[in-house]
Amino acid sequence: MPELHGVGVGRGTATGPVLRMAEPLGEPDSSPLQGDAASAKASVGEALAAVAADLGKRGQAAGGDAQAVLEAQALMAQDPSILDDVHRQIDEGTNPERAVFTAFKSFQDVLAGMGGYMGERAADLGDVAQRIIAQLRGVHAPGVPESDTPFILVARDLAPADTALLDLDKVLALVTRDGGPTSHTAILARAKGITAIVGVSSADELSDGQVVIVDAAAGAVVTDPTDEQVAEAEKKRAERLAAADAPLTAGALADGTAVPLLANLGSPKDAANAVELGAEGVGLFRTEFLFLDSPYAPDVATQKASYKALLEAFPGKKVVVRALDAGADKPLPFLTDSGEENPALGRRGLRALRHHPEILRDQLTALAEADAETEADLWVMAPMVADVEETEYFVSLAKELGIKTAGVMAEVPSVALLAEQVIAAADFVSIGTNDLTQYTMAADRMLGTVASYQDPWHPAVLRLVAQLGAAGATAHKGVGICGEAASDPMLAVVLVGLGATTLSMTPAALADVRAELKNHTLDQAKALAAAAVAAPSAAAAREAVARASAAS
Ligand code: PEP
Ligand code: MG
Numbered sequence: 001m002p003e004l005h006g007v008g009v010g011r012g013t014a015t016g017p018v019l020r021m022a023e024p025l026g027e028p029d030s031s032p033l034q035g036d037a038a039s040a041k042a043s044v045g046e047a048l049a050a051v052a053a054d055l056g057k058r059g060q061a062a063g064g065d066a067q068a069v070l071e072a073q074a075l076m077a078q079d080p081s082i083l084d085d086v087h088r089q090i091d092e093g094t095n096p097e098r099a100v101f102t103a104f105k106s107f108q109d110v111l112a113g114m115g116g117y118m119g120e121r122a123a124d125l126g127d128v129a130q131r132i133i134a135q136l137r138g139v140h141a142p143g144v145p146e147s148d149t150p151f152i153l154v155a156r157d158l159a160p161a162d163t164a165l166l167d168l169d170k171v172l173a174l175v176t177r178d179g180g181p182t183s184h185t186a187i188l189a190r191a192k193g194i195t196a197i198v199g200v201s202s203a204d205e206l207s208d209g210q211v212v213i214v215d216a217a218a219g220a221v222v223t224d225p226t227d228e229q230v231a232e233a234e235k236k237r238a239e240r241l242a243a244a245d246a247p248l249t250a251g252a253l254a255d256g257t258a259v260p261l262l263a264n265l266g267s268p269k270d271a272a273n274a275v276e277l278g279a280e281g282v283g284l285f286r287t288e289f290l291f292l293d294s295p296y297a298p299d300v301a302t303q304k305a306s307y308k309a310l311l312e313a314f315p316g317k318k319v320v321v322r323a324l325d326a327g328a329d330k331p332l333p334f335l336t337d338s339g340e341e342n343p344a345l346g347r348r349g350l351r352a353l354r355h356h357p358e359i360l361r362d363q364l365t366a367l368a369e370a371d372a373e374t375e376a377d378l379w380v381m382a383p384m385v386a387d388v389e390e391t392e393y394f395v396s397l398a399k400e401l402g403i404k405t406a407g408v409m410a411e412v413p414s415v416a417l418l419a420e421q422v423i424a425a426a427d428f429v430s431i432g433t434n435d436l437t438q439y440t441m442a443a444d445r446m447l448g449t450v451a452s453y454q455d456p457w458h459p460a461v462l463r464l465v466a467q468l469g470a471a472g473a474t475a476h477k478g479v480g481i482c483g484e485a486a487s488d489p490m491l492a493v494v495l496v497g498l499g500a501t502t503l504s505m506t507p508a509a510l511a512d513v514r515a516e517l518k519n520h521t522l523d524q525a526k527a528l529a530a531a532a533v534a535a536p537s538a539a540a541a542r543e544a545v546a547r548a549s550a551a552s
Pocket of ligand 1: 284
């Protein structure tokens, strides 16, 4: 097994010996309760409190996104309905460890059955249960192994509590067997800039002490590498470190062609970090992230305050805000019909907003008011648009409510197939490659079993991007990219070659993309794009571009 494959997170490369994480605690047996129910309940109460306190402490130590995740876990440990279930089982004669296990498991099954974002949270609940059972047994909770020397951490999956607190001087990279691109492990690894590969199905074959190269860009774990492979990996690592230290120039190709590099954000509090990393504006502000936990539609004043905080961080810069994209993996209680069997193909994005036009009107009003009181250049776009009529609906409503620049996302293949007409009806288009890939390949982006289809290098996806790019160039209108594809440096060059005028990505990816763009002229980018589009598969497109790039 010279090479194992999974989903790479970030662009990093690391070489080192494997250290495996301890396996989870075994399932508690169902032996009857010893002693009286009251003291069993008291010991569970103490264990819950200790685990919640420990998670809270870890959260405070970690700060940022990790703190929110760990605090959510601490709340899970104290969930009253789970505790009721534990008490009921103890009263019926079940031992406390078993009662905790069963109560958390049934809650976990409910979440897993919901799929999407909620499904991904099921693992968090399982981790909380393990910590409580370890506390009851008086043993250490399963967690990251201790070592005096740096290592590559290999685990089935990593709990948020562990990922958040990884000692980055020791953990060179992370490899997990489970988890997809949207698991918490991946989210936290990306936010912390940890080199990681998740969903490596044969990760169980890796053993302690075995030296491996983790190449996140290639999604590959190279086992027992040769000296040359190690030297090559070291070179890549050094180049990446140099790129991170390079001056924060504006995005441009080798011939000076400007390619503005923008940030994908989900909260105004992330703006400062994006500016620090050289973002030239915002290419996608995901407004639904502000209201994921809100049971009611937010009012105009609440929204305006958030949008003003965002716009104030980018005076004079372009900020593209997306109207609420509710549905599928991001359900909003006040917009989403939870009874749909196939929510990714249901009433999501603009379809949901059209069903609740008052929510869309409030949001556009709040945005226009925030724009009037700030200095940023606000652009607003609609998600999940399917055709020209929907484009016209959104653009005219946005203009009526005071939005100066209104556009649509290209995420559904129908919009790319109608590129000329759609672009004629909008001020700009922004391509969401995550959904465009999902819908072109008919593969649920949340589903690990079809993750191999979720590859934006697929020539079928690239051909749709090419159509949009060509239509934008003819109409002299911007065609940006705001899906994850823009954060893959080589693919970013291809996308520019296909006609993308801006690239928007998670801020941690800006340095790598900025560095790669400088290696190619526009003509070279077009030649690479032609090679990718002509390939028969995603893998062949990657190879063709790597070959053509090395030769140029
Ligand atoms: C996309 O689909 O590529 C996109 C940027 O939107 P989201 O990931 O929020 O669905
Ligand atoms: Mg999308």
